[in-house]
Amino acid sequence: MRLKVPxxxxxxxxxxxxxxxxxxTLNAGDTAWVIVATxxxxxxxxxxxxxxxxxxxxxxxxxxxxxxxxVSYCIASIIWVVWGxxxxxxxxxxxxxxxxxxxxxxxxxxxxxxxxxPTYVFVLFQMTFAGITVAxxxxxxxxxxxxxxxxxxxxxxxxxxxxxxxxxxxxxxWMAAMGALDFAGGTVVHINAGVAGLILxxxxxxRIGYGKEAMxxxxxTLTGLGAxxxxxxxxxxxxxxxxxxxxxxxxxxxxxxxSAAAGALAxxxxxxxxxxxxxxxxxxxxxxxxxxxxxxxxxxVGMSASLIIGLGAGLLGFYSVTKIKPIVGYDDSLDAFGVHxxxxxxxxxxxxxxxxxxxTAGARGLLYGNPRQLWIQFLSILGTAAFTAAGTLIxxxxxxxxxxxxxxxxxxxxxxxxxxxxxxxAFEIV
Numbered sequence: 001m002r003l004k005v006p007x008x009x010x011x012x013x014x015x016x017x018x019x020x021x022x023x024x025t026l027n028a029g030d031t032a033w034v035i036v037a038t039x040x041x042x043x044x045x046x047x048x049x050x051x052x053x054x055x056x057x058x059x060x061x062x063x064x065x066x067x068x069x070x071v072s073y074c075i076a077s078i079i080w081v082v083w084g085x086x087x088x089x090x091x092x093x094x095x096x097x098x099x100x101x102x103x104x105x106x107x108x109x110x111x112x113x114x115x116x117x118p119t120y121v122f123v124l125f126q127m128t129f130a131g132i133t134v135a136x137x138x139x140x141x142x143x144x145x146x147x148x149x150x151x152x153x154x155x156x157x158x159x160x161x162x163x164x165x166x167x168x169x170x171x172x173x174w175m176a177a178m179g180a181l182d183f184a185g186g187t188v189v190h191i192n193a194g195v196a197g198l199i200l201x202x203x204x205x206x207r208i209g210y211g212k213e214a215m216x217x218x219x220x221t222l223t224g225l226g227a228x229x230x231x232x233x234x235x236x237x238x239x240x241x242x243x244x245x246x247x248x249x250x251x252x253x254x255x256x257x258x259s260a261a262a263g264a265l266a267x268x269x270x271x272x273x274x275x276x277x278x279x280x281x282x283x284x285x286x287x288x289x290x291x292x293x294x295x296x297x298x299x300x301v302g303m304s305a306s307l308i309i310g311l312g313a314g315l316l317g318f319y320s321v322t323k324i325k326p327i328v329g330y331d332d333s334l335d336a337f338g339v340h341x342x343x344x345x346x347x348x349x350x351x352x353x354x355x356x357x358x359x360t361a362g363a364r365g366l367l368y369g370n371p372r373q374l375w376i377q378f379l380s381i382l383g384t385a386a387f388t389a390a391g392t393l394i395x396x397x398x399x400x401x402x403x404x405x406x407x408x409x410x411x412x413x414x415x416x417x418x419x420x421x422x423x424x425x426a427f428e429i430v
Contacts, residue, residue, distance in 0.1 A: 081104070
């Protein structure tokens with residue numbers, strides 16, 4: 001006689017074991033996708049951003065811009081595996097910072113999992129975000145900052161500004177507890193870098209000859225190529241942030257491309273209407289503006305919203321760079337604040353408006369009956385800007401104490417930093 005056990009009893013007996021096994025199961029598809037996404041984001045800094053910023057720099061500073069971009073990624077990579085990861089994603093301490101349990105990645109091995117992917121893969125994916133965030137700041141101060149000061153600034157800023165903010169938003173800190181939505185880095189990456197760049201360029205002062213002489217880009221061709229690589233890498237940046245190969249990742253992929261294309265066209269037509277000349281530099285800048293704005297929203301909004309977000313970013317970026325900056329009079333060399341700061345703010349607010357619970361459960365914006373989300377997004381923007389401004393000022397003061405000064409001497413600035421600081425030149429001048 002066969003003994004029949006009621007299905008409910010079987011479920012109750014097996015539930016603890018099945019839950020434990022599910023929680024500890026590695027998904028090969030998710031792992032493969034996030035590894036690819038990590039490689040895409042890594043390419044964005046020493047390749048895409050270096051070309052994008054380098055091309056916009058003056059010919060005598062292009063190699064210095066490359067060097068400062070690449071060294072930013074190198075420094076952030078070492079900081080991250082030694083103490084950055086644990087400060088950002090270690091056990092929460094009062095909603096402010098992560099604990100030191102994972103110093104030197106202690107307690108993490110080849111069997112450790114973060115959800116359905118190896119923890120090592122998650123560590124590397126997040127490391128690429130730290131590397132590009134500090135490198136974005138560089139756009140505000142090219143042509144005039146000492147290389148040694150930049151090295152010290154990078155080390156201090158990643159440690160004392162980036163890591164706490166990453167913990168607040170993604171590591172279980174107070175912004176996460178408040179319910180702030182930031183899918184892939186609107187606050188952590190773009191507002192953070194944009195505000196830091198603005199503070200740093202105001203402290204450094206204007207370049208010699210700014211507003212009095214033409215400062216042409218070294219190579220718009222390189223900038224266009226850099227923008228294309230950034231666009232390509234951004235698919236890993238945004239779709240990879242789902243940490244799974246699923247429908248939300250696919251939606252984020254689609255939203256990213258749509259917003260970038262809309263941003264490029266909006267900037268192009270605004271420039272065309274204003275100056276009667278649609279430039280390659282404008283198209284490239286518009287695509288990046290659209291990418292910046294969709295970053296916090298990518299996994300929370302549908303295609304229609306991404307189109308609106310991209311169009312708004314292209315127009316906002318264009319008028320921030322061509323109208324607001326000249327009126328205020330600050331010298332943000334490559335418009336780090338105008339594109340990343342301003343469009344990052346728009347993207348964070350737009351997330352609070354367009355977040356669709358049909359895309360990601362629990363993410364509900366103003367248009368879906370939750371006006372409180374827009375208020376939470378506003379508070380997260382204010383908190384990010386205030387903390388970044390104060391933290392960057394402190395890091396600047398510490399950098400001055402350690403290096404003596406932030407800015408190169410006038411002779412080196414006029415000569416060009418490629419020759420004065422590195423003993424090299426990008427082009428053979430005939």
